[in-house]
Amino acid sequence: MRPSARNTRNRDTRSAALGIGALAILGGAAILMQRRTQPKPRPKPRRKLRRSAAIMGASMLVDSAMEHFRGGFHNKAMLAAPVLAAASTLGATARAPHMLPVHATSVAVGAAGLGFHGYNIAKRPGGFNWDNLFYAAPIGAPGGLAVTGLLALASDAHTARHGRMLAGFTALATLAETAEVALLHFRGAWHNPAMYLPVTIPPIAAALLLEQALHPNPKTRGAARGAQRLMAAMGVVGTGFHIYGVSRQMGGWHNWRQNAFDGPPVSAPSSFIALALSGKAALDLMEGAP
Amino acid sequence: MSPRFHAPYPGWDILDKWESPSFNDITRAVLRRRLTEVHARRFFTPAEWLAVQALCDVVMPQNDNPRPVPLADWIDAALHEGRSSGTRHADMPSPRDAWRQGIAALEAEAQARGADGFANLERDAQNAMLRDVDDGKVSTEHWHGLPPQRFFRNLVLAEIVAVYYAHPTGQSEIGYGGPASPRGYVRMQPNRADSWEAPPGDWPDEDTP
């Protein structure tokens, strides 16, 4: 074939094809494994929730540390986010009651952070407009810290009723996360077709989970579980995409001090893995696993 | 009269980033030549040369620079190479002729003010004379139709600043970021700088509210 002089979308379409292929294999394997390993005892919901909180916390730690470093920590309160994310991540490995003050603080600071970020957006010229939503403090990000704290606290859940509540909460958190992804991928002009995946799969997973929360139905629970597994696989593939995304910025990883910040955030997609674990834990609880 | 120069970014040197991603190969090559290839005088005559050096010194006093930028040498080189700006004002001869004519006019003007030449005037008298040139308060017979202000601003001043602020010394002095490719900048907000930019500057009171 004659080499082309013009700029083309080949890099995007090829990487999207590769990524979607990888997702199909990984997600398919995850769903199939679920069937096969049915008789074997699953990890307890508590362990899943702790792992979920730890992954979410680690993602928040990296994200808030980097973003607040980018902001020069000009407000000392900006230190609170990575510090608490670190504490909640470590704390998630211990029994929740001992760590209650830590996780509760994470929830409170995350909620307060929403206010700080809202203020940061509002004070820029133009106020609450699209451009400031794109580039000022990310409006929903502190919610991730609150979610971390709540997931860690939820690891004591042990009844089916707890499971329903957790399913509802996880579904709503997934939708919030989807909204943030939609905003940022819109900012990126959906330049890679695969950028539509994290605004497609998570809402489906959230809807199936929400259905279980509102009307527990063992018949469709398998589908809900499969969707959670697919979403977790998407978190893995998404991380790969973001690593590739940084590499194709000017200067690539060699210029990481710019591109790790201006490029796609490498730690972000893993939050979907955390939410998927939480969703599965919720379904486990509803099925009676303590 | 003119206040002493206070450097707002002491210690900032864009050349410290030579090996960093802020520099690419072609920029290193260009700057290496700029820093090392200083040609001996080829265009100006020895007599003109004294005046041109004095002129550069008055326009861009560099007595505080440990490594002064060889301004006169670069002007000489540009004229020797016939570097052009794309514009020739109808009331101006070619840059080479304009410089020769203008330097002769400055010398004649200095002589009318009682010195051997521009280089031999006291610094204050040099400053005053250049201000007069800029204001057109000069004897027209020395200038032979060359517009004094256009010569002074569009050739002398424009060329001197074009050399000085294209040099790492001039760029570092004002806190400019310097070469930036492949790495550009991340922090775009006021009062925020990346770690590969000059740290916050410090200005004397007269420039600060």
Place this chain on the structure above:
Amino acid sequence: MSHAHRPRAIDGQAPDVFSRDDTVPMRQFADTDEVDFAIVGTGCGGGVLAAKLAEAGFSVVAFDAGAFWRPLSDFASDEREQEKLYWLDPRISDGADPLEFGSNNSGRSVGGSSVHFQMVALRFRPEWFAARSRLGYAIDWPVDWREMWRYYDEVERACAISGPLTYPWGPDRGRYPYRAHEVNAAGQVLARGAEALGVDWAPTPLATVSAPRGKSPPCVYRGMCKIGCSTNAKQSVLVTYIPRALDAGAEIRDLAMVTRIATDRQGRATGVEYHRDGQSRFQKARNVVCAGYSIETPRLLLNSANARQPTGLANSSDTVGRYLMVHLNDAIWSVMDDEIRWYKGPPSMACCEHWNYIDDHPDKDFDGGYAFMSQGPLPTDYARTLVTNSGVFGHELRRKMALYNRMAGLKMVGETMPCADNRVTLAEETDAFGVPRAHVTYAHDDNDRRMRRHARAFMAQMLEAAGGRDLLETSSTAHLMGGCRMGADPETSVTDSDGRTWDVPNLWVCDGSLMPTGGGVNPSMTIMANAARIADRIKTLCASGTSERAHG
């Protein structure tokens, strides 16, 4: 200096602009092949036309006097080195208000001035296409605004413009292909000032991508757009339409200076005389298109005079070279309390078109309009502005330059009126090829002066509202428009609305010199949109037999 001294588009290969040293295949034509179109110039006019005509199946050779750069390996972070992008051959500048050329408005590269433009991608206000009949000044374009706005859509998509989701002025323009960039500190000065005065502002639509686009990485905000983008984030003609033209089978001849258009006894163009690599050559062509911009296009036509057309080719109306326009480019600069560091990011990230869209206001004492943008000049550019406008030198100069990181500026792009006496003629002095240099005469009129006064006062008010102190006013002009204007009347224009000259049916003009009026916005998108439109018109004319001429 690492200038390209020898042509690079040779032996069936052209530079791959997305690589450091690779090439891509290029179709080549012999001088004796009578190609469908010989296009002189490869910028916003010629580059767009070459791509679209080649894609329509025509045989095309596009000439450029400048070099064919590979930005990744050829463009240094250095103002002095990058002067290689400009047209530095002297033009003689005359008149009451002589113009500056070179880095100010004239490129000399494959891709033309778009290689060093500041990427401001604005549209003409619809009414400007009918300035005489709807606003009462200057002259109407021979094209309807809706048609032009459709072509803005086309070229904005082709250049993946990054622009705001809502644009405060004019009719709805749909969504820009890419999102606007984060407005830098310099742009926020304009924004805060505008909000303090209660007028609208917007992130400037820019021709540099805010997210990856194939082989173009997103902008890294190095701020050196005016000296050439070394990352290919900038969507110049060099990285958009030129590669398209190559793919479609057009030949690009770099470092090829066209000196004359030849004509036959019937007065039809037969091809172009040009110099390349030390040789004098002649390319046969069925059609010749001038796309050298407002100085070189008139210069070429005037230099191509023949016995039948002794005052210059296509010049029976005596309009070639006339009605040359610029934009008022006066600026206000001020010291801010904050460190702005305006060298970061594209130079003009925020804009205000307030006075482009106001007709009846007691304060508005001028015809036409002006926009203004935030500024971010590189060190020598700013220093030159400072000294040529104020004459400052000595320690005072160094002190003023030491405030570089705390400066902010607002600079206007103001419409000037088309005047017959603002014109390009041929000088007696000749260049290295023996072609007479361009002699350009320019003077502002009273309307220009009123607008300049108004804009200076308004921008000063806005800067002060944003907290600026120690204001400095500077005067300048930017851009070139007109010089071979199109029109509905052969007596007062050089070409019809298709860019086809009234006098020579197979001679065309396709660049900024066609513009009958200049508008109050940067012209590149308008030149590109017009070129895209002309390409489609040529396709239509050829499909229906070329004898049919557009009426106005």
